[in-house]
Amino acid sequence: MLASTNITWHNSKVTKEDRQKQKNHKSPVIWFTGLSGSGKSTVSVELEKALYEHGAHAYRLDGDNVRHGLNKNLGFSPEDRKENIRRIGEVAKLMNDAGLITLTAFISPYREDRDQVRELLEDGEFIEVFVKCSVEECEKRDPKGLYQKARAGEIKGFTGIDAPYEEPKNPEVVVETDKMELHESVEAIMNYLKEKQYI
Template sequence: MAASTNIVWHESEVTKENRQQQKGHKSAILWFTGLSGSGKSTISVALETALYTQGFHTYRLDGDNVRHGLNNNLGFSPEDRTENIRRIGEVSKLMVDAGLFTLTAFISPYRDDREQVRQLVEADEFIEIYVQASLEICEQRDTKGLYKKARLGEIKGFTGIDAPYEEPTHAEIVIDSHQLSVEESVEAIITYLKDNDYI
């Protein structure tokens, strides 16, 4: 499907800076990445609750949830994974422009895909949060039973089993979810946001 050439960007009179000022905090993408079962979704849910409770404006995008709607036509081939992250990046960029903290919990296994999202926004508007947990730990958790299915060959192209996961090389925050509790993980992220003048 060819891209349309007859389109022109239409500027708004209300700017991102106006929206941030109204909300009383900066906006940014908080990009959670890590293996399935690492704790991305659990920590992002808890973080959103903590930020909301403190009066900050947020929206959370989760991998499974997005595949029910926006990306329900995509599979798990490398090409579809890349397109999945591209779309999420574009949605996240819009939400940053709206003045929100956008929390995204996606395996997002490829460094290049995550870097493409980073390039969509200003330098300080992409905060990569690597939720680190070994494959062994993630398999022990296996809350969805996916690793078992992948080991049995019932799921093909599963990250960590027969598809790669490329660890971040310059994540702003690294959370060891085997060592830190959910509460400690949330506290570490909020401390980062305070120390770097986001809130």
């Protein structure tokens, strides 16, 4: 339900299809999901670079980066996580309409929240990439020291420790970062995008 009243959608004379044609590629939202430390940000950074080198217009939304600005008023409660993903979904939809390939790197632990973002977009425009990595390996990596803090009880509701992570049931792409090299993960996603004629 809208909180705002007396508002009207103002249409543009330039369509999403016009923008995609201008850029010579489609504008999917590539949604990276996985545990903290699984490699979502690392893979998305390299994919953004690969897309740029391919001549595609892409932009990356990263979980921590977005929390520095747009979502700095949100914490990590289930309600705040839900709102975090809702906002990112709406931003990704705008970028999709702008004709950009959007990469998002968020734990996004709840299936329902990811599915709601998928529903914002047209069929085939949401590409769920499951960055699969065992919690044991993520905990070994622990790039931000968060698992250690969670184990010490300094962080409550930490995904994979005392809060759930719901794995995707039918992701478009799976990259197993505890078994694949970084370049192999990027190559797998690029191959998918080429095969499905997104780029």
